Amino acid sequence: MTPNWDDMRVFLAVAREESLSAAGRLLRIDPATVGRRVARLEASLDAPLFTKSQQGYVLTSAGERLMDHGLKAEEAMRAAAGAMAEPSERLSGQIRIGAPDGCANYLLPQVCGKICDANPNLDIQILALPRVINLSRREADMAVTVSAPTAGKLLVQKITDYKLHLVATQEYLADHPAVHSIRTLGGHRMIGYIPDMIFDRELDYLVDLGVDRVALASNSVSVQLRQVSQGSGICIAHDFTLPFHPKLKKILVDQVSLTRSFHLVRHQGDQRNERLNRFAQALSQGIRDEVERLEAEASP
Incomplete structure (x- = not known):
């Protein structure tokens, strides 16, 4: 049957x-x-x-x-x-986006809010997971990723680059030994990802700086930034998160400046879906604009 x-x-x-x-x-x-x-x-x-x-x-x-x-x-x-579907100037229905924690918390709320304002009958779901979103099983309609996948029948387009720097609070820096160079980081409490739960090599920032111990760790960017904002140590932060954490100060800017990229990943079979094409275009432009705006606010 x-x-x-x-x-x-x-x-x-x-x-x-x-x-x-x-x-x-x-x-x-x-x-x-x-x-x-x-x-x-x-x-x-x-x-x-x-x-x-x-x-x-x-x-x-x-x-x-x-x-x-x-x-x-x-x-x-x-x-x-x-x-x-009948052509319409406005989008409707439900669309689910998968995204890493930093993007999901600090970019997508504003971007998706504006898209919904322009499309009142559209429902957007943000799936924030500390792992790769499984598009093949339709966990989401599309996903924002840091690394561009190389396997599977997927559509991949680069959205934008973004910057990251070491940060700490002024209070923490005043109460601890001076941070003159990367070598002096060993005398400080480092905050970062749980080492064995880093799901993307592009997120393994601290190992490239020679940091072999993460004293305070979380799989969530938001938790890491809350910890450093309370004066608990030093961490690597996306520049676009800094306007939300005004107590944080960039340090060693001339020695540590990282660049990563966001990519939009979709099912290859959706390339002829005009509704998802239009949404993907609006989402990508919105993320580009929001990264540019927030990074400008975070500039020294």
């Missing part, structure tokens, strides 16, 4: 959320109904699609095979919906 699209939608939701209740919330149907639909699909295919574990619902080998076909079917349905 050929699976119908409604059952396939339920299957994909459970595969992504790994939970009947989470899939039910996503689809806005009762979890018991989700379970019955999955059972019906398994019966029609005469194959178990999930195993229940402590982590939730995990795909079996048969489920993994069906997932590949389900994603292709979903892509085709999305393309059809985009092709049939």
Whole structure:
């Protein structure tokens, strides 16, 4: 028996959320109904699609095979919906963006707010995760990344460069030995990412400075900046975050100045979706403008 699209939608939701209740919330149907639909699909295919574990619902080998076909079917349905949609000057519906913590906290709120102001019927969801967003499983419609992915059928475009510098509070600097050079950082408490949770080599800033110990660590940029703002140590900060933390002062600017880039990553199958193309254009321009504005405010 050929699976119908409604059952396939339920299957994909459970595969992504790994939970009947989470899939039910996503689809806005009762979890018991989700379970019955999955059972019906398994019966029609005469194959178990999930195993229940402590982590939730995990795909079996048969489920993994069906997932590949389900994603292709979903892509085709999305393309059809985009092709049939009536042209409109305004965007509508729901779009989910994945982004690293710094971008999600300090850039996307302003950028997405302006896009929503111009498109009142558009719902934007920001998925801030300390890891790479899995676009192949449709965790998001598009993602902002620091490194440009090289594998998978993806559309990748560079959005903009951004700057980073060492920062600390004036109070911390007054109460601790002077920071004259990179070599003197060893005598200070360094704040940064949890070393074994750095998901992108471009985020491993401190190792390039010869820092071998991170005394205060978090996988969240926001937590790191809160810690340094309280006078707890020194960290590397995005320049675009500094207007939100006026107590922070750049240090060793002539010796440490890092440049990284944001990229917008999308499903290759969405390249003919005019609605997502327009949103991607607005998002990219908004991020460029916001980085430029905030970095200008953060200049000495």
